[in-house]
Amino acid sequence: MSNPRRPRRRQQRAIDTRQRILDTAGALFVADSYEGTSISDLITAARTSKGAFYRHFPGGKLEVATAIMENTLTMDGLVEQRIMLQEVVDIGMILAHRISHESALQAALMLSFHSSAPETYGTPWPDWIVFNAGQLTEARRRGELKPFVDPEQQAHQIAGGWAGVVLISNTLDRHLGNVEERVSRMYRNLVTAIAVPEVLPELDLSVNRGRCLYTAFLEGAPAPDRSHGETAEEPPE
Amino acid sequence: MSNPRRPRRRQQRAIDTRQRILDTAGALFVADSYEGTSISDLITAARTSKGAFYRHFPGGKLEVATAIMENTLTMDGLVEQRIMLQEVVDIGMILAHRISHESALQAALMLSFHSSAPETYGTPWPDWIVFNAGQLTEARRRGELKPFVDPEQQAHQIAGGWAGVVLISNTLDRHLGNVEERVSRMYRNLVTAIAVPEVLPELDLSVNRGRCLYTAFLEGAPAPDRSHGETAEEPPE
Structure with a gap:
């Protein structure tokens, strides 16, 4: 050339x-x-x-x-954390931030529950459950979880809780402006239920967590042709 | 006559x-x-x-x-309990049992998230949130909740979590056979997060809780013309 x-x-x-x-x-x-x-x-x-x-x-x-x-399921903005449960929260908070701004993500959520979705255009939920189950398995290995916590079952709870909280917000408020607050509260309930108490004060569960991470990702994104949905192999530290 | x-x-x-x-x-x-x-x-x-x-x-x-x-929103099967958080769990478990058997309830869930639902046929969520918020307020009055638990916000979490867990089950399993188990697990997370520890061993969070209560209601239902969806004013003890 x-x-x-x-x-x-x-x-x-x-x-x-x-x-x-x-x-x-x-x-x-x-x-x-x-x-x-x-x-x-x-x-x-x-x-x-x-x-x-x-x-x-x-x-x-x-x-x-x-x-x-x-x-839908991108890891954009996710940064390696000392505590694995923080990453579990982070990916959900980033997606909560993005869905309040991106119509394609809103559409993905609506479309994913059509009865014909799994046979036709697919749904992101199986991948998200596998991803979260992997994170929770690693969190357990690091001693962050109470005994008896089942990573696979908790991953189902996260996917369901996240989706339902966003859908309820959309239906009741007619907008998604409160989604980050509601999803943050969902993760508060979750970690209180599954994490050992010592981990709780180490976690950042703030409402603007997703916005901060995603904005940092966008500002530090290296090449413009990598910024439209692919997984970033080298997230900015 | x-x-x-x-x-x-x-x-x-x-x-x-x-x-x-x-x-x-x-x-x-x-x-x-x-x-x-x-x-x-x-x-x-x-x-x-x-x-x-x-x-x-x-x-x-x-x-x-x-x-x-x-x-959709009936109190059929709900029985007065010594611990109010048990009633919070019971109504959700009864509906989880019923939705796995009743196509009209399944349809209500799907229809309730259509973007035009609030303006046309309505959604059951505002009523359910008000009902759960009332239960949680009473639970707080009875000393069952940790301080700082906000009944209104937790009622949102319950509605969202319940709806999302059922939708995810439907999408992933292509049936609702696991819904009672998943909703039971949702309430386990919830009460672990919001209840004072003394209440936890007093609660029945078993998977068949909804089925037991609803079957008892149907067997003890007084008049056949009251058994199709109205609120029972005198639930069987």
């Missing part, structure tokens, strides 16, 4: 278009439901062309929903 | 028809979604006539959904 700037710029434009389609689809799915959103609505609202749309998503609306689902 | 048996029998038949429409609608809404279910599907599946359907539900499908919502 004699001039590396041009392909890079074109590549960036393609990434932007793809991301704009996903964000727009998220907003439309939240407002009008997945079934109620047509591809032509989506193309108009995302200010793109039919050709560009199908270049990115040859499988149509279903592929858009699948991509929204796959983008 | 010279012959009181005939109107009573007719009244019972009308109640049965109404309940059959609600149960059938629940099953169809769960399988094919609210939007995907037509009134003619519903009339055929419920083995009724168009005339009978509209006599019971002049407002059509929306009125069916509203009735399903209103039938």
